[in-house]
Structure formats: structure tokens, C-alpha cells
Amino acid sequence: MTGRQQRSSPPRPFHRNPVARVLCTVTAGVSVVTGCGVLPGGPGGSREPVTVMTWAPEGTAATNMPGMPAMAKAYARWVNAAGGIDGHELRVLTCNERNTSAGAADCARLAAKKDVTAVVGSYSQHGDAFMAPLEAAGIPYLGGYGIAEREFSSFVSYPVNGGQAALLAGNGMQLGGECDRVSIVRPDTITGDAMPELLNSGLSKGGKSGGDKGEGDRATDIRAAEDATDYTDSAERARDNASDGCVTAVLGDRTETFFDSYRRLPDIGADIRISSVLGSVGQPLVDRTGGSKGLFEGAYVTGWYPQASDPAWGPMRDVIREHAFGDDSIDPAEPGVQTTWIAYTALKSVVESIDRDKISSATFSHALDKGAKVETGGLTPTLRWRYEDMLGSPGFPRIVNSEVTFQVVREGRLVSLKDGFVDVRGTLSDAGPSA
Template sequence: MTGWRRSSSLHSLRTAVIAAVCTATVGASLSGCGVFPGTSGGSRAPVTVMTFAPDETKATNMPGMPAMAQAFARYVNSRDGIDGHQLRVLTCNERNTSSGAAACARRAVRENAIAVVGSYSQHGRAFMAPLEAAGIPYIGGYGISDEEFTSYLSYPINGGQAALLAGNGRQLATGCRKVSLVRPDTVAGDDLPVLLNAGLAEGNRKASSDIKAAEDSTEYAAKAEEALDDAGNEDGCVTAVLGERTETFFDSFRRLREESGADVRVSSVLSSVDQPLIDRTGGASGPFEGALMTGWYPNAGDARWGTMRDVIREHAFGDNRIDAADAGVQTTWIAYTVLKKVIETLDRPEITAGAVTHALDSGVRVDTGGLTPSLRWRYADMLGTPGFPRVVNRGVTFQVVRDGRLVAQREGFVNVTTTMRNATTA
């Protein structure tokens, strides 16, 4: 990554002294160690941003996202910040509740954050309203809530669950005679069958069943049996999108499939199944061997993730919350890449939320090093369809689990623009 400002010798000496003190002092305050700096050490003002995500809840947890944000701050601050601005990262646990999401957003407003970056929450209405009232942009959300693709202050970096399900349908349209979908019994989950069917329709297929399941259940034996029965015994497929509980579902499903001897293939999307989960459940001998997966980004072993891996190794200090193969961590990395580019483009002593928003609306283009297609948020770049008007990245990747590793089933990005548009008119 380029564009770092040269430090004066005095500032470099000051930075070295602070780093030495922080390294030697176990109980040192983070505010003095570069993660939450109070001063920039130069003429350019520090910038404050927030990253929030759920942690220690009964449903999906994403602790790696705020941890990645903190590692990114240490990374850029060790190089005199972003264009001379030290980066102050606030983190917040939104607890998978609307009240928690709203509380995080209100804190971002109180602390004069210029943006909320690389965050996760299903409760878009709760967090977007305070941000909109304060004029704070939401950059690179995980893609799980409707408001991320409708709010005028949201700047998504992927196509969200919508793109994944549309892509998953296209991926399964070849080779799956019948498809059973298992998805959360939530408002966000209600769009998923329509999107999956839009993709399947391109191969003259349609989902055999739409099985609603509680996203915080501790067992799914009944749902697994329903999905297996509906998929059939030959060339059937079951795709489950239950976030963190997808593992629990497929644990039940594997036992039933082995008992019945049914030849049913499994599938999911990379927001619910990733390489750490595949490793944890047995790798090549686990339930996901041969599974078809749709993702937003290249597989975790791709060389394009090299810079992120270097930053994690050098600046995460052994933080076991961060896994480079986690889709949440990857999303946060890309979102902060966008923030960095915007701040560098502004090239001014003080950065405001309004200035960031104006730059994004005016067409700043971000090259993510091939991790996504080139990103830009002009009106002309957006999908513009009901439900997902602000989607600018309609690319997904098709992956498959071979010998316990997620690898590319098809090279490059698959554009699901037409599929998503067909879903909104179905």
C-alpha cells in the first residue's frame, strides 16, 4: 500500500519512544499506544471511526471484525497514520439486538466519529437512523441488513446476502435436481428463497422447499430430516444459511444422511461456512467435503490476501479473535481499505463525516487489489433495483471444498446483476 506521508525525524523519535514504552509496560493504556491516540503528533488532526459487531451472544458472533479494525489502526499509525492523520478506532458490542445496535450508533455520534466502518448488525433500522441524523456514513457493512443497501449514507462493499443467495442458486442450478433451503425465520431471511430461486431459474430449477429455522437453536434434527426428505435420494442438494448455527444444522444433517444412505450434496454461503469451520469439523473427513460454497471474495488461500495476512501477523499481537479466513475479518479489511483511500483523496488537515460522504458520492474509485471488483458509489454505479438500490459490487465467487480446503470452483468473479434484478421482479 502506498501514499504514506514521511515523518519528521522528531516525530519518528517520538513514535519509537512511545512504542518502546508500550512494549515494556504490560498495563499501558491503549490510548497511549497508538490504537486510540489522542494527538496526531503533527499538524493533521486525528480521525475517529467506529466498528461494531456482536460478541458473546447466542446467535452469530463476529469478534474478529473489531479486532481487525484495531489491528488496522496499529498498522497505519505505525506509519504516521493515513495521510498524516492518526486513526482512532472505537469498538462496540451490538449484542445482536436492536437496542445494542442503536446504542453503538449513538456512541459513534457522541464521539464525533467520521464513519462507521467494517461492521456487522442485522438491525439496520436501529443503527442507521442515528447515523443518518448525524450525517455519519456507514462504510462496508457485512451485508446482512436491508438498510445497508437502501440508506443514502450506506456504502456497501459487497452484494450482501442477496448476492450470495442469487449466486448460490446459479451455482446449484447445474447438478442439483432438487434443492432444499434452510434459512433463518427472520425478516432478513424472508428474501432468501426468492433470490435463490432466481438463480436456480437460470438452470430451470426451483427450490423444493423453504424451511424456516430459529437462528439461535441448539439442535436442528427435525429441520434436517425435513430438508433431507424433501431433497430426495438422488442428485438432491441442501443449502443452509443460518450464520453461526449452520454448523449445528449440518451436524444433525450428516448423521441423518449417513443413516439413510441418501446421495444428497450440501451447500452454503461464505457468510455461514468458512475455512475455520471446515477445519473445526474434520476437514476432508467432515460434513463439508465436496460442498459447494458461494462467497463475496477470493478463497482465503489466495495470494491477494497477502497484505492483510502480514498486518495480522505483525500488528494483531497474537489476538486469537482474528482469523484471516473469516469473512467478517475480510470485510473489515476491505472496508478500511476504502476509508484509507478516501482520506488520502481528501488531502486536508481535518477530516469530517461530510467530507467523507461527499468524496464517496462524487465518485472516488477504490482498487482493493483484486479482492473485489473496483468499487465506486456514484448513482450510475448502483444496481438501482427495489430492495437493493445501492449495491455496487455484484460479483460473487464460486468455491468448493476439496481435500478439506476451500478452493475456486470457477476462476474470477461471477456477475449476478441480472439474477438480482430478476429476483426483484419475480
């Protein structure tokens, strides 16, 4: 729908006790956060609760995103403390997908079993494993992290960013005008296989050669294990192939391990600049590695959203401070946490646009398809998921937000290199279906 419908009567409020509580199911690895409100059918006449799920890997040897389900729980406490979403209590189920295809599929099947309205603000690179059960159950996947290709092709997916594809394309554009030669160090996985061509498409757009396919428009592709404890060999190859150029590494949690190996190399040379994307490098990593005196000083970083110090993140920081109860897994500078915040912002906006006592997955999907509009306070462009809003590229047909930000580490802080957003829509289209 294109706007909020006029009500025939005021919404029935969701009443709750002053103190929120956390209830846990007996299913291993799964929890649910609710308020203590009067449930449907009680004397308060509350609207039906809206139950959603957020999943992410935790406690694995590779990438871990515990801050995403933790942010979802804090959001639920915050919104329920204010009476829910348009009178609906928000219930959040969480699931550890363990960074395995079996774990991702298990979480998706549990979402279907629990009849959730949507899966919101989640992370999994195993798109083929989790998307099929969601499609079979008709459950929308709103605001995934953007690491899996299926997030940008499945009819039940509603992304809030351009995913890893936009970051890589943007990183190429950011480096293209600065680096004569580029090495990309990326995981030796199916997801990693798409990264070099995306980066190359960006290099071509921003390259010194003016877009002609020259040596500077093709990065040297260096595969690396996503769970290695030492990357000396990969670091040496990246250095040797990037003389007078740039080394960019996109290894998630293991990016820190890679750059630790890289900084130990002899003869690194000041002529090589390092780079990455947010999610692999962020302010906490810059701080841990020496700040302005560390390796990352001067590094280029491409992100989806404004820098972590931007005032637009103020509401999220307030919720974390007041409702996360000191949970140190929630880092407001971490892109996974930020994506979950934006996804739940979208959930709230869409629920508020639906004037119904019960909101099913079908009702929610219909509102998204018909043009529910989401404003995120400047953290993204206006989000809508109508057919005409989508990129339509064979490789990424469902992208609706193709904008990224260029950042740089200056005096130990990640700051904007370029004001506002950079649209990589054309670059993603050029990357083609092979990406």
C-alpha cells in the same frame, strides 16, 4: 472526486512514539485504539486524527463476529506505526451491538455522540435500528457486512460487497445447474425471510430448465430458530425434500450445529449434496468436521471474495501477524474479518484522496459521492459509489459490487470452482423489491 487532488504543499506528517498503546474509554463495551502520536496543535503540527467506529456482536447466543473489531484495531496499529493515513492518526472506536436492535441503536448513537467520521467494516442485522441515527447525524456506513437490507438502500451506506443478497442469488446460480431439487434451511427472522426468493432467482438463472419456472427453480423453504442447539427436525425435512438434489443451509454460527444434526440422520444418502455460503461455512469449519473425510467434502460454497489462500490476502495476513498480538479471534479466512480489511482499505484510499487537515463525516461522504475510486488488490472489482455505479434495483439500489465467487471443498480445502468472479447483477434485479 475522480482522482487525487494536486497539493500546494507536502502533507504534514503524523509523528508517533515507537511503541503503540491501547486506550479504553469508561463506556461499557466500547474501546478505542490510537497511536501515541503528537496530537493536533502539538509541536509536531500533525493533521487532525480521523476517528471511526467498528461494531459487531460478541458473546451472544446467536451470531458473533469478534474478529471484525479485532481486525479494525490491528489495522489502526499498523497504519499508525507507518505515520497514519496521509498524516492523520487513525483512531478506532469499537462497540458490541450484542445482536439486538437496542444494542445496534446504542452503538449508532454513540458514534454520533463521538462525532466519528464513519462507521467502518461492521456487522449488524438490525439495519432499521442503527441506520436511522446514522442518517440523522450524516455519518457514512462504509463496508458493512451486508446482512441487513438497509445497507443497500440508505443514502449513508457505502457497501463493499453485494451482501447476503448476492450470496444467496449466487448460491442459487451455483446449485441451479447441478441440483434437481433444493432445500434451503434459514433463520426464522425478518432477515431470513428474504433468503428463499433470492435463492430461487439464482436457481432460475442457473437451472437445468433453462430459466423456465419449473420445480427445480423453487427451493423448499425450511425455517429454523437462529439460536437452536439441535436441528434434527429441520435436517429431516431438508433431507426428505431434497432427494437427488441439494441441501443448503444459511444459519451463520449455527450452521455447524445444523450440519451436526444433519450428519447424524439415518439414510442421508450420497445422492444429496450439501451447500452453504461463506460466513456460514468456511475453512475452519471444514477442518473441525474432518477435512477431506468429513461431511463437507464436495460441498458447494458461494463467497464474495477469492479463496482464503489467494495471494491477494497476503497484506492482510502480514498485518494480522505483526499487529494483532496473537489475538485468536482474528481468522483471516473468516468473511467478516475479510470485509473489515476491505472496508479499512477503502477508508484509507478515500482519506488519501482528500487534501484537508480535518476530515469530517460530511467531507468523507462528499468524496465518496463524487467518485473516490478504491482498488483492493484484486479482492473486489474497483469500488466507486457514484449514482451511475449503483445497481439501482428497487430491492438493492446501492449495491456497487454484485460479484461473487464459486468455491468447492476438495481434499478438505476450500478452492475455486470457477476462475474469477461471477456477476449476479441481473439475478438480483430479477429478485425484485419483495426480496
